[in-house]
Amino acid sequence: MEQFKYAKALNSFVKRKREAGISIGFVPTMGALHEGHLSLVRQAKQENDIVICSIFVNPTQFNNKNDLINYPKTIDNDLELLKSVDCDCVFIPSVDEMYPDKQVSKHYDFSGIENEMEGKHRPGHFDGVGTIVSKLLEITLPHKAYFGEKDYQQLQIVKKLASILNLDSEIVGCPIARNKSGLALSSRNKRLTKDQLHEASFIYSQLNLIKRLKKEHSPDEVMQIISNNFSSNPAFDLEYITIADENTLKTIRNWNSGNNVRAFVAAFMGDIRLIDNMAL
Numbered sequence: 001m002e003q004f005k006y007a008k009a010l011n012s013f014v015k016r017k018r019e020a021g022i023s024i025g026f027v028p029t030m031g032a033l034h035e036g037h038l039s040l041v042r043q044a045k046q047e048n049d050i051v052i053c054s055i056f057v058n059p060t061q062f063n064n065k066n067d068l069i070n071y072p073k074t075i076d077n078d079l080e081l082l083k084s085v086d087c088d089c090v091f092i093p094s095v096d097e098m099y100p101d102k103q104v105s106k107h108y109d110f111s112g113i114e115n116e117m118e119g120k121h122r123p124g125h126f127d128g129v130g131t132i133v134s135k136l137l138e139i140t141l142p143h144k145a146y147f148g149e150k151d152y153q154q155l156q157i158v159k160k161l162a163s164i165l166n167l168d169s170e171i172v173g174c175p176i177a178r179n180k181s182g183l184a185l186s187s188r189n190k191r192l193t194k195d196q197l198h199e200a201s202f203i204y205s206q207l208n209l210i211k212r213l214k215k216e217h218s219p220d221e222v223m224q225i226i227s228n229n230f231s232s233n234p235a236f237d238l239e240y241i242t243i244a245d246e247n248t249l250k251t252i253r254n255w256n257s258g259n260n261v262r263a264f265v266a267a268f269m270g271d272i273r274l275i276d277n278m279a280l
């Protein structure tokens with residue numbers, strides 16, 4: 001597996017590959033890799049000649065300083081995991097390499113989807129995501145770039161970004177990888193205690209409950225029931241539960257809105273913020 005630290009070297013490498021007719025898949029990550037990331041790399045391997053994975057904890061997408069400081073870092077293990085799935089290249093730039101001037105984001109207009117859910121609760125987050133993803137796509141020039149549905153709003157934002165910037169990369173959404181008890185895999189899970197890890201599958205059980213409640217209750221009623229269930233569970237501090245249109249990400253008021261709908265949850269366990277979602 002080739003390792004790159006510098007954007008210029010990687011960019012020359014991918015240009016040579018493209019000229020030789022080799023297709024490139026790209027999987028951007030913030031490291032602390034787990035099976036969810038690896039499932040993206042595996043899919044990318046199946047659909048492209050070579051796969052590049054990036055590991056970069058992007059400071060401009062963190063609205064909470066402690067979350068950035070405490071973000072898990074397991075670089076040696078990450079490299080082993082990437083080798084185990086035959087990843088061809090890994091890009092591990094420094095912060096200065098990605099932000100040579102100032103650590104600031106560009107401002108983007110994503111037609112309003114940036115103001116829903118995560119956007120409401122993490123000010124500036126999607127400007128940070130847009131800024132880093134556009135830089136990474138310009139460096140790696142992939143034919144296809146892979147993003148998890150775990151961060152569903154981010155996936156929709158990146159699709160918008162690719163169309164705004166007229167990028168020549170297809171953005172591919174990949175299903176959520178979960179552990180045996182249904183908890184969506186996440187790098188932040190590494191910070192949960194054993195007890196918290198056990199209790200965290202409550203989120204998945206509530207998402208499944210929504211599917212059942214949907215048959216007899218309006219979206220507002222369902223959101224209220226789930227919100228009450230979280231209030232009764234001392235392990236959690238619920239930030240939001242939203243049932244929303246998959247495309248506009250706006251909260252729906254009735255089930256017959258015509259488009260596909262999804263339930264989205266963000267909740268804290270202590271200072272660790274977990275998000276999850278499920279198609280309904």
Ligand code: AMP
Binds near residue numbers: 028040149175178
């Ligand atoms: P992160 O390192 O958390 O920024 O994630 C890098 C990529 O992996 C993003 O596209 C995520 O949506 C995706 N990802 C993270 N966790 C999962 C998961 N459990 N299942 C599928 N994709 C995931």
